[in-house]
Amino acid sequence: MSSSKRGILERLDSGEVIVGDGGFLFCMERRGYVKAGVWTPEATVEHPEAVLQLHREFLRAGADVMQTFTFYASDDKLRNRGNTASEKIGCKRINQAACDLARQVANEGDALVAGNICQTPSYMSGLGKEVVQREFQEQIDIFVKNDVDFLIGELFFYVEEAEWALEVMKATGKPIAMCLNICSAGDLEGVSVEECAVRIAKAGADMIGVNCYYDPDVCLETMKIMKQALEKEGLKRHLIVQPMGYKTPECLDHTNPARRMGITGLAEFPYAMETRLLTRFDMHKYARKAYDMGIRYIGACCGMEPYHVRAIAEELAKERGKLPPASEKHAPWGDALRQHTYPWVRARARRSHWENLQPTSGRPFSSALRELDSQWGNLKVADKNMIQQKTLTTDEELHKLAAYAETH
Ligand SMILES: N[C@@H](CCSCCCCC(=O)O)C(=O)O
């Protein structure tokens, strides 16, 4: 961090709102630089210009943080199920390039760089603490060498893996944000949200929350439980939330254990979720609700594009004392439509039009909601279906998975 920049905790301690970036993987997949399935970020070496461009779009949209594009860049993930990124490019090169690119763009503004780690195949396979922490260490060493401004852990499904990660992260002395991808049903082993929040606080996280898997409403429901649990234990921590950019109302159904898989439990995941995409107006409501709950690190995750982040920054412009640069080409609540040639479109240059609009899907045969695949909702670590492997999933393995899905 250049010495002139104020650090993440200094900003949060002074009550500042931090607008988070996020959704990098899905943005890059839609642009043809990431392959869904492996979801790994070797594009930092293969297409650095595309990574730079997206960082720049998030910066322009008002993001105060450039997460290194190192999500799913642990070596075991880069060589999982037929992925050749580890052999062909290498974990170190991918993570180093990500640090260079994030720093380059962060320095074009007042943004901070967050070194990003996440869940690992080694943990799911039950390979144990030493193996898992070695995976984290390889990435963290690169973040320390590049002097990232803070560390962020994301998409931890199991609180125990988050604790193992926090041990490695804490040793760096850098501020830490830790996000689990859980809803009010708790982690994948059934550990309650309350217990998860307290355990990651005690394990050293300075900023605590959730990311991904669920829409803002579901995430904020979980955040409320986390906040109350931390307050009850007298654990003063900053709160961070980075929800998915797709509506997941099914996951508010407390009777269904399948909620634990979040949006990945929906048949549309990951290729047919467009009808569920949040609008910029949903983002205004989310940002306001999060702010009113006392959350001050308000970001984004999969499905969200820079214009979604701009909406967070525009909703909180007064609190932040500024609009983002990209607001030069936008006016909140449709006001820019005053300049349209069609009178019927100009008529929509009103907040009242957009604030109350219930967008239709345009698909006459689509139902509003979907049954969650309930049979997968309680997967334990090292369950036979959670064991990972170096080789590509075979046709025979696929048939077995499909049969399991049908018969459970
Ligand atoms: N900060 C990251 C978060 C990614 S969350 C990715 C979820 C992937 C789900 C899956 O593995 O299918 C990003 O912005 O890409």
Ligand SMILES: [Zn+2]
């Ligand atoms: Zn995500």
